[in-house]
Amino acid sequence: MRIDELYVGQSSSLSKRFTxxxxxxxxxxxxxxxxxxxxxxYAENSVFHQRIVHGFLTGSLLSAIIGTQLPGNGSIxxxxxxxxxxxxxxxxxxxxxxxxxxxxxxxxxVKLSTVCKNEQDEVVIDGEAIxxxx
Amino acid sequence: MRIDELYVGQSSSLSKRFTxxxxxxxxxxxxxxxxxxxxxxYAENSVFHQRIVHGFLTGSLLSAIIGTQLPGNGSIxxxxxxxxxxxxxxxxxxxxxxxxxxxxxxxxxVKLSTVCKNEQDEVVIDGEAIxxxx
Numbered sequence: 193m194r195i196d197e198l199y200v201g202q203s204s205s206l207s208k209r210f211t212x213x214x215x216x217x218x219x220x221x222x223x224x225x226x227x228x229x230x231x232x233x234y235a236e237n238s239v240f241h242q243r244i245v246h247g248f249l250t251g252s253l254l255s256a257i258i259g260t261q262l263p264g265n266g267s268i269x270x271x272x273x274x275x276x277x278x279x280x281x282x283x284x285x286x287x288x289x290x291x292x293x294x295x296x297x298x299x300x301x302v303k304l305s306t307v308c309k310n311e312q313d314e315v316v317i318d319g320e321a322i323x324x325x326x
Numbered sequence: 327m328r329i330d331e332l333y334v335g336q337s338s339s340l341s342k343r344f345t346x347x348x349x350x351x352x353x354x355x356x357x358x359x360x361x362x363x364x365x366x367x368y369a370e371n372s373v374f375h376q377r378i379v380h381g382f383l384t385g386s387l388l389s390a391i392i393g394t395q396l397p398g399n400g401s402i403x404x405x406x407x408x409x410x411x412x413x414x415x416x417x418x419x420x421x422x423x424x425x426x427x428x429x430x431x432x433x434x435x436v437k438l439s440t441v442c443k444n445e446q447d448e449v450v451i452d453g454e455a456i457x458x459x460x
Contacts, residue, residue, distance in 0.1 A: 206357060218386070221351055221352055221383065222383075222386035223340060225393075226393035239402070248389045249355065252358065252380075255381065255382045256356045256357040259362075260357070260359060265361070267360075269381050271409045271410060272381070272382075272407070274407075275404070276403050
């Protein structure tokens with residue numbers, strides 16, 4: 193999108209269930225083999241009580257929205273803050289939502305609210321993104 | 327690690343070259359199919375002049391260090407800020423480094439500096455992580 197196609201309050205969402213296979217693939221890619229993501233018995237004896245999805249994998253849905261939907265093509269990702277509020281378990285349906293918060297007048301830069309929720313409508317990740325448009 | 331095994335200035339690093347296959351795998355996982363990551367011709371005509379690695383994929387090296395090395399097992403990831411300073415191209419050697427900045431006295435919570443550099447020693451991502459230890 194071009195900057196003049198954006199308005200404050202505009203939003204876009206994307207949902208996904210991250211499976212054990214997804215978590216294994218991400219562990220290989222990132223080299224993050226922490227057993228809390230992969231080892232059933234270890235995870236059951238952890239504070240999480242079951243295996244969790246990597247925070248960066250859940251958060252990647254936000255990057256997908258920014259890269260493909262809002263603002264989509266032409267976006268240059270300048271920054272992202274991520275607060276990991278609650279664990280995400282395998283196979284939970286996660287919905288990521290990106291909302292335009294501010295559009296700068298002086299430069300083609302926007303601030304976006306970035307939130308991921310679980311099926312219970314609980315926030316699992318929140319934060320903000322800064323994106324430049326070309 | 328336990329909190330009493332950590333000290334300010336302690337650091338740990340991890341390096342990786344992200345290949346086209348890695349980028350394709352991450353695009354499938356995240357659904358971030360922005361052509362600047364995948365389409366050679368599109369990327370050559372973009373401001374980046376060649377295909378780039380997803381910021382979240384490069385940043386995942388930081389998560390790998392935190393989840394497996396420093397502090398490693400027992401870490402609960404509370405937050406992460408990411409500033410995407412420079413593009414990362416396919417097959418560039420990226421070195422991520424996590425350094426202990428602050429250890430709270432009242433709670434088992436640490437603040438970590440998180441930096442990714444390319445082979446030219448240029449910062450491509452910087453930011454901070456907040457991690458709780460159990």
